[in-house]
Amino acid sequence: MKPDGSVTGSPVKKRNCVLNLRSVKAGETVIQSEATSLFLCVDDEDNLKGQLHYSEGDCTFQELLLEDGYSSFLSPHSKLPVSLLSKQSGQKRSAPCSRFLPVMNTQLAGKEEDIQIQDVKHYIKDINLDSDDPLGIGHQSHIQTVFSPSLHTKK
């Protein structure tokens, strides 16, 4: 899930890919992006999107546990399994629906260095001219952590 709310599948693990699953009722799950705090919802055309505010009718998915341990999620509108394939790709319904396997989050909790490195890269990219600290001299999170190369050995 990108910060603009668009939702796509990704072949690689990224911070954006970490979703927090919470059960709200038996078999009903609310999905929230860890990085952007956007809720995963469906719009009127049954497309997946991220939105800031939770609404029960759009953002509660029914979770079906499959025999092999994977699960699929049913859209709150159409009750059809949701798919991560892009709807524009023309494969609309013929595409196999996505199956999901909830896994331990190895992207955020144990991987502080990734966040740090990303923060740093973010600072390199853009300068905030409205800040009295446009160059990131102090008080940013990535500076507050004492970074040690010997601990942060990337996997």
Add this chain to the structure above:
Amino acid sequence: MFGVWSVCVSLVLILWGTSEKVQGKASKLWLQPLNETFLQTGVFPSGFLWGVGTVAFPTEGSWDADGKGESVWDRFTRHTDPSSDSYIQWEEDLESVRYLGVNFYSFSLSWTRIFPDGNVKAHPNPAGVQHYRRLIGKLKELQVEPVVTLFHWDLPQVLQERFGGWLNQSTADVFADYTAFCFRTFGAEVRYWITMHNPFLLAIQGYGTGAHGPGVTGDPADPFIAAHNLLRAHAKAWHLYDKHFRRHQRGNVSITLGSHWVEPLHGQAMPTNLELCQKAMEAVIGWFAEPIYGSGDYPESLKASHRGVIPEFSAQERLWIKGTTDFFSLAFGRETLRVGQGLARFGQTVKLDLRSVLVWVQQTYSDPQLLLAESGWFTDASVGVQDTKAIYLMKRFIMQVMQAVSVDGVRVFGYTAWTLLDGFEWNHGYSIRRGLFYIDFSKPERRRLLKTSAHFYRRLVRDNGFPAENTPHIEGRFPCDFQFGVSESVLQVHLRPFSPQFTDPQLYRWNLSGDGALSPVMGILLHTRPVQCTDFLFIQRHLFLLGVTGSAHYRFALDWTQLSPGGDPEKVRFYRCVLMELQRRGIRPVVTLYHPSYRSPSLGLPEALHADGGWRNASAVEAFVSYAAFCFHKFGDFVSTWITVNEPNRLTEAYTEDRNLLLAHVKAWRIYDERFRQKQGGAVSLAIHADWVEPADPFLESHKSAQQQFLAFEVGRFLDPLIGNEGCGNGFSNAERVEFKGALDFIALNHFTTRLVAPWENAKPQKPEHGCALMTDVTWPASHLRQALVPWGLRRMLGWVRDRYGDRLPIIVTATGVDDQAVHDDQLRQSYIRSYLQEALKARELDGVNLRGFYIWKLQDHHDLRFGLFSSAAHHSRPKASVSLYRDIISHRGFPSAADLRPLTCRDADSGTSCELCTRIAENKPLLFFSVCVSISASMLCVLVIISVVRKRRRTPINVRPQRLRVQLRFPMMKVAQGSYAIKP
């Protein structure tokens, strides 16, 4: 004053002459980025002018006092309070200027204070004229040069209402009359005149967006008309001065132009991007600079994109406008950058890069003399007199100017710190502060309070830049027992690739003449050789890299998750093989028992321990101790230096973890001391992450104590209980204190970088526990991961440790290094190794620190974290340039003087001391060999002579039959051996 520059100038021109032919104006600046320079220190040329500036509208206040008329900004903001009260307290201002010790004071005249309704034909307001006379007179008295801006945006409101301000051509004539009056009245005392300040902002904000006074909006042509009239007004003023005043007054007149800076998006210097960057620059600074410094007309790109709205200069006008300045006056500030980012970035990236702007101006407008008339940032209104961040922004700007002057040869002759006082900052009002002096706007007395940035600027002016504080380079060698090493993290067990040799006991028959097949000979089994270390192919490959570096010391960590009492013996054998191979190669190992890293999901702990809460659980201590004893037992014969835990201070988040980690170390140390030391004679320590910190604001006691607090927390909380003096409570019982005391054989420090430290301004957060805020000095050269290169930080860190713990224990820097993105030519790392080793030498030689070793972190890259001396195995383990540099330093054992450059050979201390004869023999090896050869050949010769003499005497025929027989006998055997049998490898 320009005379000082003449030498410099001619030099630059010579350099420039060669490169000027490159086609396309200045676009090469983006193609070839400026020389990356590590230049950190240096002073400006003598005669460089330091200054500080203010502006009338934000500071003077008294908007209608003593007959002052209303300006467009008075009307636009309806601001009536005294601002900084400078009209009244101007003497206080000059006291502040005097305190700073600057060479010039830049200020602007308030037009309506001199001509209240803008009407220059009327009598001037005597109070206003008197005010500026006094101001200039007092400056002269203080020997501070006035730099006077005639017009800084505060147009008389009457002119705006009567003529439409700068949209009317006649305003330029009125302006010219006003400037003539000022030249006549004040010109005798003024060397530097600025006709107007940043007309770009006035045109765009005042007549386009409406964010500035007079706030005209609507017609897209307005900014261009205003700009057109502003340019004419400037040219008129300059010609006036040139014609009537220059001869007597000998001053210089210019116009201050604002600039932003843009770089290709994502750093992609493609032709289209370069063109857009050039276009962006031409749309802001070029708009005004090109008519004056260039062709006399607007830039072609601007004319093309605004055809129809942009007015035209006649050919005559172009000639008349061109060249109407005596030097280049540049403003580089937030407002122009912001507007430029909004209106003129053309999809590219706006950067805060003053050095590039200076070089761009140098290249585009034929290397002018340049005054930086405004440069600086701002702080939020809430920031008081401790404006630490402002210090580093200012430092960065000035350092960029220094680099532009000394590296790129830009002819900057003066720098203006912006500004002297907090004031009513135009459309931002009191929401931002820009002064070196603080004013509390809620208090009527408007006292000027010194900010720490003023301290900083004062020191900088006094020093004329950044003189080197560091001790200059020293020459000298490290002693023979100094450990030049390489450090690695966990050396993973690599049982594969595995190439067993001589393990097949079968004998084979090889049918060479037939089908060439091998078939086993049944019933015969040969003896095979036992398993060998060479079977592990990884070890040879890995240690080969180490050999290339030339270092005889290697630090690596065992994988705790793979080693446990009763575990897989093959893994134990793997590490034993590593150690044996190291021994064979004469490389001394330093072995870390537990090296936590994020590479492992359990942080390097065995899974079961991790699941039980890791170090929060006391059971981890027991597990570690038995693991340590196991390792001492299995590997101790080969290892003389042990590290129990690597960087426990990076690992812990809770007090219990601290305590357990410390306990684990102490217990492991005790076991070694009791059971292994006598036999193995090694040393045991734990490696502390010890980056240096400097007080962010060197002028504040609170920051100095934050530094001590931080260091005591980072380093002290582990080392104090072990080797510190009494009084480190830390919540340990008396018995524990006794147990901890002295449980360390040497001090191991991992040092990578230096940071700035400050106390938290508000409430202390829960995390981090050291209770300090960290900052970074943006002028320090930094790596891709923003690790700053501060070599002297190492020396200070070592000094601090020595001061705190005495020099009883030796110190080893067990890891130090930097990431560098370069695939081969890792300039940053080379500079790091050279400079950090140099500081290590200073610490030894000058400070008497008992430093025994220096281990580069690390041997090999791991994916895209580029700390390695070699690229990762996936990139074929290629050596980077720093390998040969390090090798070179090792072979010279440091930095010997040029007269003594031969490599120093150190004999192995252990074997060398055993017998004198051995050393004699070793010393005279070639001679001995030669004499042995000579004696052997001499004796051979003797024997030959004797034999031939004896044979000659006998002269009896020799029976040849036995010889023949022997040949015949041998033949079938050979045939058999070649034909039928072979041993399968």
